[in-house]
Amino acid sequence: MEINDLHTFLYDYFTAHHCEIVLNQNGMLTVQLTEEMDRALMNRPFYWHYIKKMGHPGEPKQLTLITNPEKRDGKHEWIHYGSPRLHQIVNHLRDHEKYTKLFERVETYKNQALFPWLIANIKISYQGKQKKDEMVSIGLHLVNGTMRLKMMEELQYKELQNTISDYCYTITPMIKLHSGFKRIEKVLETYVDDQDHDWALQSQKTMAEEIDLLSHFYKNKTDEETMQKEISEIKKRYSPYIKFDVINGGLFYLAENAV
Known part of the structure; x- marks a missing residue:
């Protein structure tokens, strides 16, 4: 990012x-x-x-x-x-x-529809020999399925409030929240799969080298329990993995031309 x-x-x-x-x-x-x-x-x-x-x-x-x-x-x-x-x-x-429900403020004197967006700010953590965190803001239109990245930037200049403006009404979502989160998760998985994962290979290489060095150290020793405990610590330190954490998000009702 x-x-x-x-x-x-x-x-x-x-x-x-x-x-x-x-x-x-x-x-x-x-x-x-x-x-x-x-x-x-x-x-x-x-x-x-x-x-x-x-x-x-x-x-x-x-x-x-x-x-x-x-x-x-x-x-x-x-x-x-x-x-x-x-x-x-x-x-x-x-x-x-963590979760909120907001409405775009609209000045109007005639009926105005507001459309539901599921918006989530998600931290992607890359864990291994080196650690890196990445923040992603993503929005999903819960009626037509449109998806937008950098959604918080899109909303930066929009005025949002806890109550719906006069003359406005909300459109019922066609996509359920659970299904929406699954779609977002799938997009993030594809995004991560497309990244360069040399960092993970380096972590695995370092882990193998550390375990090999430890094995040589314990070669003529009989303390198997201690060796296995130290190997377990090495694996915990270097085994590469990626995780998603939803930092916050919510349901945002926006005018049709909002984004």
Whole structure:
């Protein structure tokens, strides 16, 4: 996934949580956190406990994240796939806002149909000798089956709300949610199959070399149980596999020309 996708993901995340975007340019994102987001991300429980005990409103911090490695300056926080900060954000989404139901805000004085989209933000984890995470945003039109990648970017400038606008009505999905997730899963499996899997071959090679070295070490020893335990640890460390994690998503009702 390109760095711009990570940047857009972060922009969407903070704007969705009502944080003011102070700076957004050249792979740098500065946001003014709300109290809620400061509590969630900045690890200052004693500050907030003290400030509330004193009866003061408190001052949420500003957070500057660098998504472009070429812009790293040592003063601000570089965020990338696999970084603790990104894992923290992903875990916050998973714990608090995994599924939602939203409607596009439409100004109209005549009947307007809104069509159902199943949208999922999914983390693909490549595990082996080296680890890599990739974020994918995908949307499925639940009436005609159209599928779109980078769906969150498509919705970046759409105004969404929890209630349906006046004069609007929803179209009943033709594709059930369970079937929709299966379609998305199939697309992701095809996407992964088409990738270069040299990383997996390298992991298997390293695993075989480590086990061979360990076998030579235990060649004249009788501690079979310990050797098998260490072999098991090597396999756990190097055996390549790929997994999908649904970070969040939901049902979005959009106007026909929304995307």
